[in-house]
Every structure is written in structure tokens, then in C-alpha cells.
Amino acid sequence: MAGVNKEKRPEERTKQFKKVNDNKTKVVVDENSAIIKIFRGFQGELDAKHDKHERLVKISRDVTIDSKRTIFLLHRHRDGSDREGNDEILNDAKDKIKEIQNIRFLAMAEELEGEDPYQFMRAISPGMQEYIEAISFYYYLKHGQLISLKEIQKDLVFSKTGEDGQNQTLTLNVPPIEYLLGLADLTGELMRLAINSVGAGNLETPYKICEFLQIVYDAFNSYGNTLKDLNRKMGTLRQSLRKVENACYTLHVRGSEIPKHMLADVFMASGDDKYAEDVE
């Protein structure tokens, strides 16, 4: 009996509902159509919101892919050495970053125009963090320093010509939290750079990076438990730091004994055995 109820009722209801919609003159119950009308409005609003969310996720994914490629490109850079093509790599990377800004982020800024930027943060956050990782890595290779939030923000202000011919500025807001999380990712890349640069015969970079990572690690530690996402990344950061510290240690102790070209092999092995984990 309950089963019959359950199966038949919804059908009847939709039929009834269709009738109401088909001939509006024959509205049986007044309040009936009122509820449906209210929900019709919600339908449009919800769909619009979900569509926007999906589009932003898509843009964010593209940003992630492009940023990852930029990072891979940058890893071909050999810091400190005179290797040919270093400038070319940096220029290529710069072009790529410009492209991400002018195509992807402009589209993102347009989608978010007039919205509460935090409403869709979950959709855009992965791409944004990856981008911050890429651009800060680029900046580090180019200037040997940490890019500031202001610097990142500066690139994400767009001017566009509106329909009325007026110039408008669109700003894609970078929250400090995303910046911090992007920096946490950067440390993994720096660890790889430190290891790689020894292979290129550069024995200074690991020390510089070691110092850099220590400062970042200290700073993040002092922030305490305020950020949930950051805590997750702290473990990886600690491992990266240990790896670089061990590398510097090996360099320091054995640097004078072992021929340079063998150094890389020595602590590639020592580093990877103990801390075999994938750092992104």
C-alpha cells in the first residue's frame, strides 16, 4: 500500500503540474502555481550559478596545465651556469606566463566581474595556486628573490573596452591565503632546483635555496594552526627542507674530496633513498 502510494503519487503530481503549465487559464489552485513560479525563478538562478562555477573550473584547469608546463620548462634552466639557452628559457617562460594572464585570467576576471570573489574560490583556487607557484619560480630564477603579493596582483589587473566604449579595469583579486599556499608549492620546486643545480656544477645555489627554505619554513611554522590547507603542505615542506639541508651537508663535508661531477650522483642517491616521495 505504501509502495503504491510512493510510485503513483509523483506521476500524478507531474501530470497535474504539466496541466497547470500548459493552459494557464485552467489554474486549479492558486497557491499551486505560486510555488511553481517561485521555483522557476530559482531554477534559472541556480543553473546560472552552477554554469559559472563549471566554466571557472575549466579555466582553472587550463591555468593549472599551462602553469605546470611553465614550471617544467623552467626546470630546464640551469641556474648560475653559463649554459646556452638560459635566457631563452626565461623568455619563453615569460611569454607563457603572459599568455596565461592575458587569456586565462582575463577570462576568469570577466566571469567574476561583479561577483563576490570568494563565492567561487573553490573553483579557481587550484589554478591560482599553480600559477603563483609558476610565476614565483620564474621570478626566483630571474631575480633570486621572492615575488611579492603586490607584484603578482599587478599583473592581474586588466583594462578592457566596455560596450559603451569606456575603458574599464578588471581586477582579479589574489587573496593572501592563496599566495601563501602557492609559496608552499614553490618550495618543492626549489628543492628540485637545488638538487638539479649541483648536476650543472653550481655549488652555490643549494646553499642559497637552503637559507630561503629555512626562512619560509620558520615563517609558516609561526603562523600556527590558522590555516588548514597550509598544515597539509607543511609536511611536504619539511621534507623538502630536510632534503636540501642534507644536500648542503653532503656538499660541505665531502665537497672537497669528491670530484664535482660525481657529487650530484652521491646525494641524489642519499636524498632519494631516505625521502622517497613525490614532491610536486
Add this chain to the structure above:
Amino acid sequence: MDPSDTLTATFTELQGYLQAEQQLREDIRFAVRDIEQTTREIQKVLQAIHQPQGLNKIPLACENSRKLFKDVQDQIKILSDKIPANQYYKYHDHWKFAIQRLAFLAALVIFLETEQLIDRQTAADIIGVKVAKEDGFHVDLDDYLMGLLQLASELSRLAVNAVIAGDYARPLQISSFLGELESGFRLLNLKNDALRKRFDALKYDVKKVEEVVYDLSIRGLKPSTET
């Protein structure tokens, strides 16, 4: 300048930002706690409708809860003043559940008074928020819908208690209302989120009320005014 100095400066600056944000979060939590307290009081007042003599007390309960809603409006004002422009969704999690509950209670009051579904504007007015996010502190559509789903559960309970109290007309009225509400929700394309999950529970509320109506009809207790 030494790179490590700029580094430290950057992180100190960020720390200042984080501390300010944490302070704000605490203030928000404080304000939300007050709202939740009043919300519980309203809920208590409205619980009276489930008691045996409750149906007679409906006007009184509605009147009392409307008085308490006045307090809520003031408390919402205090909360909304704390939120910087365009950061509603950054801290949304803090008051989401309170607003959902308030939307539910407002919807219940309106249903008891008029037997109508509360519209968003009315809900916003009672709670003391805006409808459009452009106008400031608003009620998110998802939260309002969440409130309606809570209303469905409450009404299915009321249908049972109405029968106990000897009011056989009310379950029918509730049944048709929930039917409408369900077909309304069916119009929405819900994502696989909390709202969808809560919506999945609506069918049990509908079923419960249908069973009550069924029990009444096979015993000839259904009022004959029905066409």
C-alpha cells in the same frame, strides 16, 4: 637589500594579515553565537504547536516568535557590520547554519499564519537580511532552500501531531503543500552537494504525510470539504 631581509619582511606582513583575519573570525563567531541563542528561543516558542493543545496556541506562538525575530534582526545587523564588502562568502561558513535555521523558522511562521510558502523577500525581511547580494548581507539561495527542506520535516511531524490533537484537516493541507514543494524542488537541477542530499530526504517527509492522509481516508476521518 639582502634577499633574506625582504623575505622576512614579506612574511611578517602576511602574519599581520593572518592575525587580523583571525581576530575578525573570532568577532564573527561571537556575533553568530548570539544569533544562534535567539534562534533556539524562537524554536522553543514554536515547538508549542506540537503539544496536544498546541494548535490553539498557534497565533500566540507566531506572535511571540515574531517578537524574537526583531531581536534577530538587530543581531544580524551587528554581524553584517563586521563583514567587509565583497567578503560575504569568505566567512559564509560561520553563519550558514544559523541562517538556514532562521529561514526555516520564518517559513514555519508564515505557513502557520497563511498556509503559504514563504517567498525569499519575506524570509529576508523577517530575518533582517537582503535578497540580492549586491545590496549587502543577504540570504544565499541555497540556505533559503535548505530552510524550506527543514520546514518539510517539521510539517510532517506537525501532521502526525495534528491528528493526535484531533485536527483532521491539517494533514490534508500539509500534504498538498508538501506535494507542491516537492514538485518545485524537482524543477531544480541540483548539484551533488549538501542541498541535494537534504533534498533526498524530502521524499520521506512526503511519504510520512501521505501515510497519515491514507490512514485518515480509510477510516472516513477525512473532512468532506475536499473536492
